[in-house]
């Protein structure tokens with residue numbers, strides 16, 4: 510069964526009408542879009558979920574919904590530089606991210622067309638969202654994951670019993686692998702990153718902003734691959750067409766400043782998003798601009814927002830807070846500005862743990878004893894200390910020296926180290942088994958912090 514569009518998608522360049530939800534024209538490779546839609550009047554809408562906006566959405570014979578959208582907007586109270594800033598809490602969606610709006614449409618399409626597998630590649634939130642919706646619709650999902658994906662996201666994918674393919678590549682390359690697989694396996698295509706339904710689902714954020722706020726002058730949005738900016742702009746187009754607002758708010762796009770910290774917020778990083786040129790035009794049209802933010806600054810602001818406002822958001826989401834602090838008060842008035850908080854901090858616990866060692870121990874269930882064993886093994890492997898006393902000194906003489914000897918004996922008993930008698934001292938040497946163990950531990954504990 511075909512989905513029914515309110516207005517049929519058309520290629521911006523060659524003018525072909527395309528019924529399938531492609532974002533890129535199969536004939537000339539240019540962007541496909543939908544002309545602004547005139548939907549119901551503001552007063553006719555009783556916003557309960559994204560589907561209350563169905564006069565703007567395509568329709569399907571079968572719908573997969575976990576009640577997404579209608580996310581609240583609240584104001585920043587305790588951070589003085591941006592007091593009064595409106596924040597839209599997109600992490601209040603069913604799987605804690607704005608991607609649920611897209612997943613609901615994509616899975617409805619797949620369900621209506623009787624596909625049994627949906628294939629995606631993303632930095633995690635989109636894969637998690639699709640996994641939840643495909644489970645809800647009793648379909649299968651396959652996720653191509655890029656390297657450096659947060660372990661907490663991988664664990665969630667496993668919970669939804671997603672078929673996980675670890676590409677160990679960057680996101681652009683993971684997306685390419687997903688497309689190839691989707692064509693070979695005859696899975697649902699186009700893949701979510703190249704799907705017009707992604708834009709049409711996420712545009713409901715723009716429509717909701719126009720419904721929920723009386724006066725929006727500026728919107729601050731994480732750039733990422735660009736789909737969120739394009740989507741919110743599409744929502745504003747429909748809101749203007751329907752007479753809900755009279756002009757486009759300025760769009761400020763937040764990108765990741767390239768630095769040694771960039772990996773902390775990889776979901777903001779894409780080498781060359783295909784949408785980049787279109788995004789630039791949109792930003793210019795609305796008289797906004799792009800702001801690059803350093804990943805460490807995002808983490809600090811995420812902690813600040815949790816501590817001062819009670820909102821736990823992931824570092825990539827906090828980028829909009831960092832940007833608002835730079836823009837206010839000269840370029841924006843926080844009271845007439847809204848920042849989109851895209852994802853929950855719970856999805857990125859180990860990114861925060863990069864900064865907070867104790868949190869990491871808690872998250873990964875490491876007892877103090879096992880961490881201490883790791884620290885000792887690491888000292889021996891790095892040849893920083895090779896006997897009991899030197900190890901005790903290196904670890905700051907925190908526990909008794911006897912406890913160090915106790916750990917050394919147990920490491921020796923487990924075959925992780927060997928002893929060599931040199932004069933009066935017992936020198937410790939790491940074994941191959943010890944090195945293997947150390948490598949495994951290094952995957953979950955960042956050495957720099959120890």
Ligand SMILES: [Zn+2]
Nearest residue numbers: 520523534537
């Ligand atoms: Zn075309």
